[in-house]
Amino acid sequence: MKILTKGNYYGTQRSELSFNGIVVSKYHYTEPQTAWHYHENPYFMYVLQGNMIDGNARTKTLCPIGSLMYNNWQEVHYGVKESKEASGFHLEFERDWLKQKGIDHHVLEGSQLIEDPQIHVLFGKLYSELMFPDPDNEISVELLVLQICDRLSHRKEMETTGTPGWISSLKELLHYDSNDLTLQYLSDQLQVHPVHISRAVPKYLSSSLGEYMRQQRLKKAIPFLLDPNFSLTEVAYIAGFYDQSHFHRVFKEYFRMTPSMYRKRILKNGIC
Template sequence: MKHSQKGEFYGDTHKTICLDGITLTDTVYTHPKVDWHYHEHAYFTFILQGNVIEGNKKEIYDCSPGSLLFHNWQDAHYNIKPEGFTRGFHLEIEKKWFDTLGLNNETLEGSSKIGNPLIKLLMYKIFRASKLDTDASISTQSLLLEILSQLKNDSQGILHKKPKWVTQIDEILREQFAENLTLEVLSKMINVHPMHLSRDFSKYFNCTLGEYIRKLKVEKALSLMALQNQSFTEIAYQCGFSDQSHFNRCFKEVNDMKPSDHKKLLFSK
């Protein structure tokens, strides 16, 4: 079985940034299929454009723009790339990085597809930092620590059995964020009093209900922008914004830049 070294992915790597214990790569995938292999270090794969199918010993993931995967260093997997252009952004983490910061990486095991939209938004920020910052070290490490903290919270939530309504409302919001949802409607759907829902939501999601819905909309917009075949107005309405102006304001609030600026970075080499 092939053992891939640091920074080695299967395609044309446009850019590699080596930081202290972290390696960032931006790669256009060129291999229709990559047989079973594993990598030297634990890493995240963030699909920026196109599609890829990935399988491991337990699951098969169908990945489109905005999909985020994690692999531990010893976890074997394979990849299949359908026809068309596919590009991935990778963040590799060496063991020495965890050791230097005194972090425990035991919770990062196996392979998984990460659905948490807050983590995906952080990955977009790391990607943009790799394009904009002459020294991306501090921003990348800070954002990565936020990602690991969120992953730890998600893991602890599973272990300590969060209230049932937390999982219910997250599933509802991820599927119906573009609809005109109200606090009263959501409360009835999960059978929780509106005051209780409003008060306790931030305890489990680290933001208010309204902020979470806006972040879901923006995260969806980011994935749609990779397709290139829709205008900002079309994306705005598809994601549930009242108009493009509303979309622009929310997008900048979440990402600290305008949609047009992000799109320029996404399609720049």
């Protein structure tokens, strides 16, 4: 069984930033299917281009563009390229780094597809840091990684303490329902009083309902923003923003730059 060591993945490396036990890298995937293998360190894969399948002994997970997959260092798995072109962005950290930062390794157990839009937004910022290196990269990247781990820790805590069953249903609606998601609509679908929803959401989603919905739209927007074949108007529409000015305003609030500036920064160095 092949073990992939720190910073190594199947494919062609396009860029890498490594420091203090953290590695962020970008790879162009070249093989139709990899051999079964596992990694020396835990890592996340964000699919930048194409469609991938991540398979292990239990299941196969479809990972289209914009997917965020986490794989534990103990997880034996393989990858399949389902499209002609495919590339991905990786965040990897040594297990000693977790200890140094006081992060419980149980937070990162198992392998899973990450749907949380807050984590996707953090990865969008992380990718931008990799694409535009400057003297402050190290501290910026480390801060973002700590925020990602903190968010995962919160998710783990909620799983341990238990959440109302309707919270999972709420997330499904927020992630996949294409209707106009008013509070009353959510209340009708969940059969939960609007006041109860508004009180519970900050506890279980760590944000207001409006903030979670905005981040979900940004999550949808990022992979299309990385594709120059889509205009900014099209990206705004696909992601569910009211118009391009709404997209511009929300994106700038979270990324401190406009969608156009973000796209130029990324495409200057190429997606693949």
